[in-house]
Amino acid sequence: MTPILLVTRPLPEAERFVRTVMARLARRPQVILSPLMDIVTLGVETPPDVAGLVLTSARGAEAAGRLGLPRGLSAWCVGAQTEAAAEAAGLVALPGGGDADALVSRVLAARPKGPLLHLRGAHARGDVAARLSAGGVETIERVVYDQRARPPSDEALAALRGTAPVIAPVFSPRSAALLAEAGPVRAPLAVAAISPAAAEAAAPLGAARIGVADRPDGSAMAVLTCRLLEETPQAHPSA
Known part of the structure; x- marks a missing residue:
């Protein structure tokens, strides 16, 4: 069989x-x-003067282009597939270490100038934006897609x-x-x-x-x- x-x-x-x-x-x-x-894409307004992105999925990277964010922004990416999607969207992909915990640690260690923008799905784990902001790197989040069962x-x-x-x-x-x-x-x-x-x-x-x-x-x-x-x-x- x-x-x-x-x-x-x-x-x-x-x-x-x-x-x-x-x-x-x-x-x-x-x-x-x-x-x-x-996967259902959502239309959202992005904040002005974003200094960089935090991406925990390839779909978040794809949303950056759809939302009209500037090409050339630095984007902290959770993994290799997200990095590839970020580069395809014209972003400067920075490796995040493979999971949310490693991503948060790397961003906090680098202390980039904010505000950063985390583009994520409706169902996400890790409280990435809240943890980064609590650690001193101002990070705003936007839910740019839903994962409907x-x-x-x-x-x-x-x-x-x-x-x-x-x-x-x-x-x-x-x-x-x-x-x-x-x-x-x-x-x-x-x-x-x-x-x-x-x-x-x-x-x-x-x-x-x-x-x-x-x-x-x-x-x-x-x-x-x-x-x-x-x-x-x-x-x-x-x-």
Whole structure:
């Protein structure tokens, strides 16, 4: 029985992740794309005289261009994908260390001139703007997109309630919690979690195995997902 790779990221990130995983694998799983969130862009007014940006997602970087912020602004970016999106938007990307805690530490250590503007989604963790302001770097935040929940597809539900092994990468605690709401899960399940918090949120799924990525980024998630797929026994239906 061929393992199933169940990817619940929004599009097109889900498709990009699947391409990365497939390029690493000798044995190809069945793939089900079932986004658990729709991304809805929001129109907001940005404050004047912004000295730099803080970006905790690639979508925040994309919003900088949409909102008419000046090209050439320095942008502290949480990870590599956000850096790439910032550069594509004409910003000067500064590495933030891979997660919100590292990002806050690096900005506070650099003591950039403010005010900084944090562009984020409606569902975010880390209290980045508040922590930076409390540390002496004035930071304003704007919610520039919403991540609206959507139910799993019928195909995804059938996989979770079937007999073929399922490998499910989860890229945030919220996506893990949304997937857990799809229970009960009867399929042999392995979860690739981007962080300990995401792993904790996935606990109600009752997975046989939950792995945590070495780093909270897409590359490490691809490595972990491939490892879980490769370690999944190739089951054979009974005659």
